[in-house]
Amino acid sequence: MIELKNIVKTYKRGAEIVYALKDINLKIEKGDFIAITGPSGSGKTTLLHIIGCLDKPSSGVMKFNDKDIGKMSEADLVKIRREKIGFIFQHFYLLPGLNVLENITLPLIFGRKTRSKEEIISLIESVGLKDRIYHRINQLSGGEMQRVAIARAIVSNPEILLADEPTGNLDTENSEKIFELLRLLNKKGLSVVMVTHNTELAKRTNKVITLRDGKIFY
Amino acid sequence: MIFLKLAFKNLLRHKIRSFLTVLGISASISVLFSIISFNKGFESSLQKELYRTGIHFMIVPSGCPHEVASLVLHGAVTPNFLNIEVFQKIKEFDEIEFIAPILITQIPNIEKEKIDLVYGIEMSNIKQIKPQWKIDGTIPFSDDSILLGYDVAEHYSIKKGDILTYENKRFTVSGIVQKTSSQDDAFVYMPLKALQDIIKKPNGATAIGVKVKDVDKLNTVIEEISLKIPGIQIVTMSQVVNSLANLAGSAKILSLSIALVAILISAIGVMNSILMAIFERTEEIGLMRAIGASKFDIFRIIIKETVLLTLTGGLIGLIMSLVGANIIEGFVRNFMPYIPSGKMIQFDPFLALICLFFSIFLGIFAGIFPAWRATKINPIKAIRG
Secondary structure (H helix, E strand, O other): OEEEEEEEEEEEEOOEEEEEEEEEEEEEOOOOEEEEEOOOOOOHHHHHHHHOOOOOOOEEEEEEOOEEHHHOOHHHHHHHHHHOEEEEEOOOOOOOOOEHHHHHHHHHHHOOOOOOHHHHHHHHHHOOOHHHOOOEHHHOOHHHHHHHHHHHHHOOOOOEEEEEOOOOOOOHHHHHHHHHHHHHHHHOOOEEEEEOOOHHHHHOOOEEEEEEOOEEEO | OHHHHHHHHHHHHOHHHHHHHHHHHHHHHHHHHHHHHHHHHHHHHHHHHHHHOOOOEEEEEOOOHHHHHHHHHHOOOOOOOEOHHHHHHHHOOOOEEEEEEEEEEEEEEOOOOEEEEEEEEOHHHHHHHOOOOOEEEOOOOOOOEEEEOHHHHHHHOOOOOOEEEEOOEEEEEEEEEOOOOOHHHHOEEEEHHHHHHHOOOOOOEOEEEEEEOOHHHHHHHHHHHHHHOOOEEEEEHHHHHHHHHHHHHHHHHHHHHHHHHHHHHHHHHHHHHHHHHHHHOHHHHHHHHHOOOOHHHHHHHHHHHHHHHHHHHHHHHHHHHHHOHHHHHHHHHOOOOOOOOOOOOOOOHHHHHHHHHHHHHHHHHHHHHHHHHHHOOOHHHHHHO
């Protein structure tokens, strides 16, 4: 589904060139549940952003469903992000002006797509927010906010879910619940790539990739 | 619809900032609407009022004819008087249907220790010259009766039947002209003969209003009078209207310029306010881009916010100008050389609609730069903070 070949990502810091990723080779297949771990600054989030078509590599090839994203226009990348990829973040990034339902359906609006109300409600129920549909974001707990973010990420039926430290802001109990939710989604066929510092959770995925200084460390 | 709700909620996050921005737009749209309404009302009322007098032209002493004519119309004292012979000679023209000599001067009011502006006219001509007047009482029927303008009566607390004395001559107030909101309110209206006697100018007049029998022959009559009577100037009512409209037009251009500068400043205020909001919401915009919003989606959301601000401002501005019409009108009246009676600022739905469309245009104009900046937000940098 996703293939990364010899991916290098560099940044300029003044005159200095900083290597965020060095020669990354990785394949993500349908149904994978992958954890990316490593110390801070090892390139985990940069790798996730490249997998999520939010960023382009400085060199190397990344293919999404056999299409080279390096050759795609900005509009094509937006379309892939909208239709094929779901994102969740450590800080949730929900829009405070909208309620739970509106936050969840936002990707459908950007994608000019519709789903029946029953489907949406069923989705909300599946993430355990049945009683919170019309609540405002500031009325939710951290765990509930992350559930909203997960529902928003999967509302467009993506092929892959990218999670950047989804449990980083949650207590142990809520972390476990969120992880179980991700595992459930994975069991239903959704590919999941999760960046995490939590080695215990990482061990429970199908595959762990450890990054150090921008390189995959086996 | 959700974009509109999002835009609305975003504006509500900083209520005071949004309120102040809307206030700026409201004030400038209000001024714009009031000026255009006032000007429209002024031009139509001026034409109606001057043509309604039935006078086709005015004869005034030599000098600056337009100035004198407008002075006579709105009632100021001129130093020159028409010669008695002029009056007699004009009467001899067959084509003349009606002539109305007018004498305007100042007379001391000893009792009140003031100087009054007095408008002398043959009382039989009052209805012809001032057809729009409503009088509490009657038009004077003898040389010892007078009419008072509304402001004079108010100022002196005079009622119908009271006595006023000028140069030892007692005059009974036979009526008071209802408020016209024009210069007419400031005059004492005295029978022409009585005023001529008081200032010792028998048959003297400041101007003579003339109506011809056949309007088609107006130019011929004016030419004939100009040739046969030296030392006079003739001003047609069209010329007076044009002259006053030109003066009003200059005032309009000045005030419109000020309004447009105010609008420009408030548009910059909108731009600044939205730019600040965008900087504060960088993460949110980045998130929207990450989950599939196109640059155009972001552009639309920001433009909706600016249009919401300016449209709300426009609506409030219109309400403000309607509620405050009297205050604005009273303010503007102080600066105009001649103001017809009656209300100038009237609600014109078409003009209100234009103002609202202008508000929308202003919102789009003010929103283009912030919206463009918002589309340039890099989702990765935004999410990473």
